[in-house]
Amino acid sequence: MTDVETNPIAALMTAFTEADFDRVPGLVQEGLDKGLSARVLLDDGLVAGIREVGEMFRRGEVYLPEMMLAAEAWQAGMDVLEPLLEGQPQAEAKGRVVIGTVKGDIHSLGKNMVATLLQTAGFEVIDLGVDVPASKFVSAAIDARADIIALCALMTTTMPQQKEVIEHLAAADRREDFFVMVGGASATREWATQITADAYGETAADAVTLAEGYRNRAQRS
Amino acid sequence: MLTNLEIYRRAASGQICTQKEFDLKRYIPAVRSLIKKYGIDYDPTTPVPSDDDLVERIWQAGRELFLQVGVYCVDTERLITFDEVELDQALAHAPRPVILGTGQQAKAIPVRRPESSIMPFFSLGACGAGVTSDEVFMSLTQAYCELPYTDAIASPAMTEVDGMTIVAGSPLEVEGCVRTVTMTREAARRANRAGLGIANTVPTGVKSQGHIAGNAAAADQGDMMEIGNIAELKIDFDNLSKIAYMQGRGRTILGETGPVIGGYAGGPEGCAITLAGYHFFALLVLRASVQHPYTSHYQTQSCTSRQAFWLTSLALQAITRHSDVPCLESGTLAAGPATEMGLLEAAAMSATSVVSGGSVESGPTSRGTHPDYLSPMANLFAAEVGRSVVGMSREDVSAMVSKLLDKYESRLADPPPGRRYQDCYDMASRQPKAEALAVYRRARATLIETGLQFKDPPFYS
Numbered sequence: 001m002t003d004v005e006t007n008p009i010a011a012l013m014t015a016f017t018e019a020d021f022d023r024v025p026g027l028v029q030e031g032l033d034k035g036l037s038a039r040v041l042l043d044d045g046l047v048a049g050i051r052e053v054g055e056m057f058r059r060g061e062v063y064l065p066e067m068m069l070a071a072e073a074w075q076a077g078m079d080v081l082e083p084l085l086e087g088q089p090q091a092e093a094k095g096r097v098v099i100g101t102v103k104g105d106i107h108s109l110g111k112n113m114v115a116t117l118l119q120t121a122g123f124e125v126i127d128l129g130v131d132v133p134a135s136k137f138v139s140a141a142i143d144a145r146a147d148i149i150a151l152c153a154l155m156t157t158t159m160p161q162q163k164e165v166i167e168h169l170a171a172a173d174r175r176e177d178f179f180v181m182v183g184g185a186s187a188t189r190e191w192a193t194q195i196t197a198d199a200y201g202e203t204a205a206d207a208v209t210l211a212e213g214y215r216n217r218a219q220r221s
Numbered sequence: 222m223l224t225n226l227e228i229y230r231r232a233a234s235g236q237i238c239t240q241k242e243f244d245l246k247r248y249i250p251a252v253r254s255l256i257k258k259y260g261i262d263y264d265p266t267t268p269v270p271s272d273d274d275l276v277e278r279i280w281q282a283g284r285e286l287f288l289q290v291g292v293y294c295v296d297t298e299r300l301i302t303f304d305e306v307e308l309d310q311a312l313a314h315a316p317r318p319v320i321l322g323t324g325q326q327a328k329a330i331p332v333r334r335p336e337s338s339i340m341p342f343f344s345l346g347a348c349g350a351g352v353t354s355d356e357v358f359m360s361l362t363q364a365y366c367e368l369p370y371t372d373a374i375a376s377p378a379m380t381e382v383d384g385m386t387i388v389a390g391s392p393l394e395v396e397g398c399v400r401t402v403t404m405t406r407e408a409a410r411r412a413n414r415a416g417l418g419i420a421n422t423v424p425t426g427v428k429s430q431g432h433i434a435g436n437a438a439a440a441d442q443g444d445m446m447e448i449g450n451i452a453e454l455k456i457d458f459d460n461l462s463k464i465a466y467m468q469g470r471g472r473t474i475l476g477e478t479g480p481v482i483g484g485y486a487g488g489p490e491g492c493a494i495t496l497a498g499y500h501f502f503a504l505l506v507l508r509a510s511v512q513h514p515y516t517s518h519y520q521t522q523s524c525t526s527r528q529a530f531w532l533t534s535l536a537l538q539a540i541t542r543h544s545d546v547p548c549l550e551s552g553t554l555a556a557g558p559a560t561e562m563g564l565l566e567a568a569a570m571s572a573t574s575v576v577s578g579g580s581v582e583s584g585p586t587s588r589g590t591h592p593d594y595l596s597p598m599a600n601l602f603a604a605e606v607g608r609s610v611v612g613m614s615r616e617d618v619s620a621m622v623s624k625l626l627d628k629y630e631s632r633l634a635d636p637p638p639g640r641r642y643q644d645c646y647d648m649a650s651r652q653p654k655a656e657a658l659a660v661y662r663r664a665r666a667t668l669i670e671t672g673l674q675f676k677d678p679p680f681y682s
Contacts, residue, residue: 104389
């Protein structure tokens with residue numbers, strides 16, 4: 001028998017990497033039945049599996065559907081484990097990100113890619129959706145005690161709303177409290193510099209690298 | 222055929238569904254299952270496929286996808302669904318022929334099939350890419366209109382009005398939309414092309430009020446408004462409002478439909494199926510008389526990759542074999558103006574479209590994201606190559622496109638930026654400067670090396 005047939009952790013990894021997502025909750029239960037702890041199944045199975053899918057996305061080996069389905073499978077696996085994890089110390093998220101597409105812009109694809117990739121990388125993501133007013137970014141970030149605000153804009157005529165959010169943060173005297181990342185088809189590094197954003201991500205994978213870089217720097221300081 | 226109000230009625234009364242359910246429970250599983258059912262498998266060795274059986278399977282899968290999944294209205298959070306008869310009626314009763322322009326500039330967009338010997342229609346221009354000043358707008362647009370093969374103009378977008386940045390949904394957007402149409406018309410007049418059709422009347426606008434204002438103020442019967450999907454098989458009230466306005470005035474709609482490679486549709490197989498299915502979305506929901514199919518990659522934003530050609534060629538062939546509604550295929554180029562890579566991208570895209578049954582809307586350079594990084598040269602080159610491949614076989618064009626891809630595809634992720642219009646063209650004469658001219662000559666020579674025989678002498682001597 002192969003390792004995948006006998007080892008629930010290996011089987012879980014295979015389910016994630018081969019996009020056999022429907023099997024995930026059953027494999028988690030099987031692992032429990034075989035005596036593995038909920039913590040091991042979470043860390044070495046679900047978390048490792050979804051992070052591997054995130055890495056595959058970064059390498060261009062899978063696409064957004066696999067990422068979204070992997071996130072669903074992760075949640076289905078968590079539904080099995082959660083009652084058993086109650087009372088145990090939870091792994092801390094890498095950071096909390098408030099994300100949305102700015103006011104006037106209804107495009108969701110890039111924003112969803114970044115949000116899903118951040119989740120798979122271990123960030124807690126608060127997705128405000130599309131067409132989000134500047135003030136909502138500010139209040140959501142303050143309420144959630146977020147570390148990072150990620151602003152998406154596809155159109156040249158909606159990019160100014162990224163600047164608007166930064167100005168709203170400054171007006172609320174909270175600009176220094178958040179790491180503000182901007183991205184979208186029309187945004188550029190020059191634009192990010194011009195509006196005093198903290199970072200510009202050309203791709204969804206860039207956004208994760210930038211967020212991780214910020215968290216690492218913040219933890220060191 | 223169903224009326225646009227019937228579409229609205231369905232949007233208001235259809236089955237309730239969250240957007241997440243639509244993506245995860247309807248659209249994505251349907252695409253994955255249809256790829257398997259119809260045996261669709263991406264083949265990088267043939268950027269322009271000539272397998273008619275595969276083309277037919279793409280068409281059937283696309284049709285089945287549209288029937289199975291329907292369309293999602295994000296404002297009502299309901300499904301708009303259709304039956305077989307309605308799809309057949311949409312094909313049978315679609316509006317045609319489509320004539321753009323008026324008076325001496327009036328020209329029909331021909332119905333073409335794969336490997337057609339009919340000369341394609343060329344809509345040339347900036348296709349909504351931004352410019353920073355009225356001066357650049359006017360000179361650039363006049364230069365596009367002066368190209369000998371321009372059958373319709375695809376306007377640039379303004380980014381400022383009187384020095385103020387245009388913001389979507391603001392009064393400046395409305396003013397910018399009105400100016401865009403007015404100035405495009407004036408540029409055509411200055412080029413002695415008064416009455417030239419505008420293929421995308423108000424690219425400056427995002428919101429319906431801007432589109433409607435621009436069209437009401439200055440567009441006429443010979444122009445089209447471009448209206449698109451907002452994400453895979455999704456529509457909203459704002460776009461339905463644009464459609465209601467255009468339908469009410471009896472005007473022509475260019476239905477923009479573009480799945481993103483790596484997005485909700487997944488890889489090239491899912492995008493090919495989705496793009497074919499989008500023909501019904503264009504006819505029934507967007508009320509389009511012309512479809513504008515395209516794709517781009519989520520990472521490079523490129524429309525000129527091997528994957529992009531494979532899937533757009535298949536979808537175009539599928540659509541044009543089954544429908545008399547013409548397609549203007551287009552996309553942005555990764556490289557900037559006055560670069561040989563940009564011209565080779567334009568050549569490959571135009572050749573792929575023409576041999577696959579489409580006409581050409583030659584798009585902007587620099588991914589359309591850097592204001593002023595535009596030039597008429599890539600559009601001219603797309604037309605020169607597009608005209609020259611008429612009558613060629615898909616196999617021969619595929620071989621030519623492969624050779625062109627070999628020359629530039631490794632640079633798609635980091636393409637040369639080129640130079641702004643005002644840096645590579647003389648703004649007053651609208652002629653390329655010496656360095657840009659040299660690039661054009663080199664690109665012509667490269668195409669000849671690949672075996673292409675140009676039908677026309679070089680426009681820039």
